[in-house]
Amino acid sequence: MSFAHPNEQIGILLRGVVDVVEREELLARLTRSADRNEPLTVMAGFDPSAPDLHLGHTVLLRKMRQFQELGHKVIFLIGDFTATVGDPSGHDGLHRQRPSLTSDQVEQFSRTYLQQVSRILDPGNTRVEHNSSWLKDLPLSNLLSLASHIPVKRLASWHEPQTYDHLCVDRFLYPLLQAYDSIHLKVDIQIGGQDQVQNLLVVRELMAAAGQEPQCVLVTQLLEGTDATLCEGKFVGRKMSKTFDNTIGITESPEKIQSKVLALNDALIWRYFELLTDCSMPEISAFKMDVEAGKRSMQSVKEYLAQDLIRMYHS
């Protein structure tokens, strides 16, 4: 196969992306990939403790699919290692204060996850990895080496004083473990949500410290939940999350999806179109102008969005 022109790829890949670190590096990688006719390695990590996918998750998964469609290699990384740390069957009677999952639970969650993910990603072209396979045997000396590159002060500055007061040292190790994932997998591009940006910048530095070319980072938008509204041109509301009970699950019934979409605040619709569907940006603009000009009802556009989502996840 041959790859599309890097500028054409960039056009597709930057839709719904709030930040790229660094854009020039991304272009350089895509150019090199096209020149050598070699795919890039693109990775995103997922927490196995939340196996029911909702539309918020699909923003990132759809970005992965775009990379697949452009011919790149996509790794779906299940972060099972930290989820199972402190399994009470461990050595020395050590135990975690926070609840954690057993290996069996993680295995079961991973299966559910992958079943749902296969509605978005091309399963035959998706490499699934569990980070326990390299982290459980990671020599301590490697971790100490990584740790010696990251100032404590920097990690501390990410936290509000109230949170910081209760923070334990393990939390300062997670960014290092994430870095090791990328080092181990020799990742070219990692995709993450806005809540991951600080971690992913540390990962870049540690890859450089390990003598690797630092991965590019694509930061996708967080999708607003169904309870979001627009106030003075800005969205007011929280991200879509089970915690806030404002999700649309991809395994929910067509009727449920339809009714939830119809109840959305009008202003959210264009954003949902951009982040969740294959409608081109010109098509979305045309819809919007039609509604503003009174040529189309908002109701009909919402129905169109609902049908599009139902078709994607129920066919």
Add this chain to the structure above:
Amino acid sequence: MSFAHPNEQIGILLRGVVDVVEREELLARLTRSADRNEPLTVMAGFDPSAPDLHLGHTVLLRKMRQFQELGHKVIFLIGDFTATVGDPSGHDGLHRQRPSLTSDQVEQFSRTYLQQVSRILDPGNTRVEHNSSWLKDLPLSNLLSLASHIPVKRLASWHEPQTYDHLCVDRFLYPLLQAYDSIHLKVDIQIGGQDQVQNLLVVRELMAAAGQEPQCVLVTQLLEGTDATLCEGKFVGRKMSKTFDNTIGITESPEKIQSKVLALNDALIWRYFELLTDCSMPEISAFKMDVEAGKRSMQSVKEYLAQDLIRMYHS
């Protein structure tokens, strides 16, 4: 063999000790040991990067010997693991920013160390351990479990703002590794200098978190260097350390030891007697009273001290 009465043991063991955590626990352990006729496991850790022993080191080593003489098991722990972390032969091209030692260097230093130590400890009764033997294969999950018990804030509070600004995450892992040493060796009593107290308190907590009885901690005095003086009843001066070039090495020639002792500030002499010799406390008091009453010259007492030290390390 049978053990001396716990109170008698305490009398010997607390000489030159500035703090015990906790004194009641220490008494309880000694009592249990005597009742069951089982020795206690006593440990002290040593950095393999400073192999030339001076009198400052002997304060702690002599305390270990006292435990040996009382029938307990003594472990001389060589902290070779952290000294060799970041060996450039490691994986992934990762390297430490600080200089570190090769395994060969550590091995050579350890030999020199043990040769010198055998002038103080009973070599046949001293168990020598290298912490690399358990730390190099310590599963990461165990480290994360330990880390989840220690607040970042607490470790941060140990450092002055200027130091804190440059501190990297690896420094927050060292107390956890120390804890793992004690957990692995099932230590009853650890002996350390005053600069180790904060670390050793963390070790106690982590042993408890791991379901073990926390070790007792005996904190020995830091010996003032040869340049210390007395000012308004307080010692002014730094601890004996190679860095400050104020040491008396145990392998120095008898002439050198003699001249350095004779040049000491008078006020230091009683402290050196207490911490460095087998003279009983009543004997030392008698010397002091004799000098104050003009019955003995300070010079002759210094000569006595010098001869005592020379006899200990050159016979």
